[in-house]
Amino acid sequence: MSAVGFIYPQLCFSNNAIISTFPGTASMLSGVAAAAKAKGYKDYHVLGIAGDGGTADIGLQALSGAIDRRDKIIYICYDNEAYMNTGIQKSSLTPFGAKTTTTPPGKNIRGTLTVKKNMFEIIAAHNIDYAATASIGYVQDLINKIQKASLVDGPSYIHVFAPCPTGWGIKTDETFEIAKEVVDSGLWYLAEYENGEFTLNRNPREFTPVENYLKKQSRFRHLLEEDIIEITEARDRKWERMRRQWNKN
Amino acid sequence: MKAIRKFISGDDAVAEAVRLASPDFIAAYPITPQTVVVERLSEMVEDGSLVSEFMHVESEHSALSACMGASAMGVRTFTATSSQGLLYMAECLPYASGGRFPIVMMNGNRSVALPWSIYGDHRDSLSQLDSGWIQIYVEDAQESLDMTIQAFAIAENAEVLTPVMINLDGFLLTHTYELVEIPEKDIVGSWLAPVDNPYAMNFDNPRNMGFSSQPSDNTEFKYQQHKAVEDSRKIILETEKSFEQIFGRSYGGLAAGFMCDDAEFIIITLGSVTGTCRTVVRELRKEGIKAGLIKIRFMRPFPTDEIIGLTTNAKAIAVLDRDISFGYEGTVFTNVNSALARTHNDILKMNYIAGLGGRDIPKESIREIFKELEEGLTTRPDKAVKFLNLNVETDEKYSDSEDNSTQHHREGVLLWS
């Protein structure tokens, strides 16, 4: 937001808003929430938005602290799978194989070597009041989850999958469909964690082909057949485990 | 005025002051030698003598970040740190001052790693001198208590709106016990005005804060910030005066002179070593030497005029620095020099690097400094910067008399005309 909509004198938020330090989204939210409590406010929400790097990398410590304290905050991770504001650098939420400007594919290394950090379960492991994954490709699901988070008397975390046309090498008008396809292909999932239980909100019988999703994006264009097989197998293992452990009934 | 007297440490005194000022929000994270402050505060919250949102943050960065969030909401905030912790929150220091968040923070002055040392010196806070915070240095536990209370009044003043860092020498002050007068909470409560920050978030007139700026405006924001710290001098003095009227104690503004009126040789200090220096000055006066002392109480805003005024009759000054800017000189010395360069180019100025990592600064060494100042008028020592009481031989030569052949004259270090 600071890059375009929050440069004096052009200030885009109609409500009270502030930009935090990069690692400090959660801790600043905690301070705001504590002050709201001290002031005796009743009708308010304290909501913060950070990117994948700001959440899973540099801001993870502060986020962990805020959840641990059970501060009444809504934390939204806007995950576009790389540091996009600085121009597409790898974060710990960049998926395996993806090309970024710091994981350039070449003869020796084919893009990102690590797999996407499992933030949702890391957050759930805090025994958080409410956590969910979402995608902008499933808008109603996202809206429902934000509504649910707003009713929680404690911390809530929503991990939103959101494509970046420039960073992923897609056309701007494909954004929504890619965000839907990632869920349909099983490379992202819609789930919730509440009352100590995981729930898969969407459990498709069949996935759309992983290859179709990957080939639409120039960041995956260099991948070999074996890479795609590896990604597909990792997906299947993850779903096998989620279905076995999460959706028992 | 009603007050009780208690035998407490510097850390205790700060905690007592915080209880009296009653901030709405406290961020707590332990680090030696500050830890006692947050321990005491947690006890006060537990026993109900302090009503505050007490947050166990997971790091110093979050401590200050959370304070900024709370301060943005217009409530009174406090946190405390030291050394590595201060450096860990370094990103948040200019953020807090640039955001004009009137946070009060105690810093237990402690050396900075490497090598590790839990003992005191001023390298932690002086390294953050340019972060935009008002910096106070105190000498004893009573001053710690009094200045912590005043820090809230200064920081939150509508013309200032700048965070204040109150510095206590690690162990020498944080952990030594003195008899401290603790005023009644009601009296402090009526002296200290509630926070009234017109620029804070509110529902009636929502605010957008912490935004970016273009080159066309950034300089103006920075000028405004500089002006606020410059103009805080007036508020600092007014605050001290009104505090004295109610509580009967004052400490001499931004820099306090001791026997400086006719002093020819003046030592300039920060913090707890001032007491030792005062004793030596008294002794020297009895011996007929015109010695004096300047205790710098505020490093920002810097007491330029005060130092110029107090050194009117000085022939030589020594700055005792519990820090060193490697490759140059002590930071206090740099600042004092810059002030004196305006009017007093003719006096001998020496810089003693002392008390690093908890090293004692004995009385005898202070006497030695005064002796060297007197001798310096004739020997003309060639190096202004000298490490006091190095326990090892070096190849350094400090004066012509030691070695004429290896002198290396540098502009700015050769400090007499």
Place this chain on the structure above:
Amino acid sequence: MNRPPVRKYIKPKHISDYPVGPSFSAGYLTSDNSGWRTLRPVIDNDSCTGCLKCYLCCPEGVIYPKEGKIDIDYDFCKGCGICSKICRNKVIKMEKEKK
């Protein structure tokens, strides 16, 4: 539409007129973003069924229902084309922006 109005920015004459903080009135817009656009979405309201999917999916929040029709705030539309792509009945066409 629920966006702040675009106001004229008057540069402070005196330093005391600058926001302190930086803290300023929330939702203070001084310019639009229409210049970012090369394509402009044009809606055929007669054929529109009013499903409001475009309203839900517009990343800029510039599409909204108004008096039984769908209205687009061209001052802030960046021309990404998502609305046109996701429209089930294909009643939003992307047309070349004329300078």
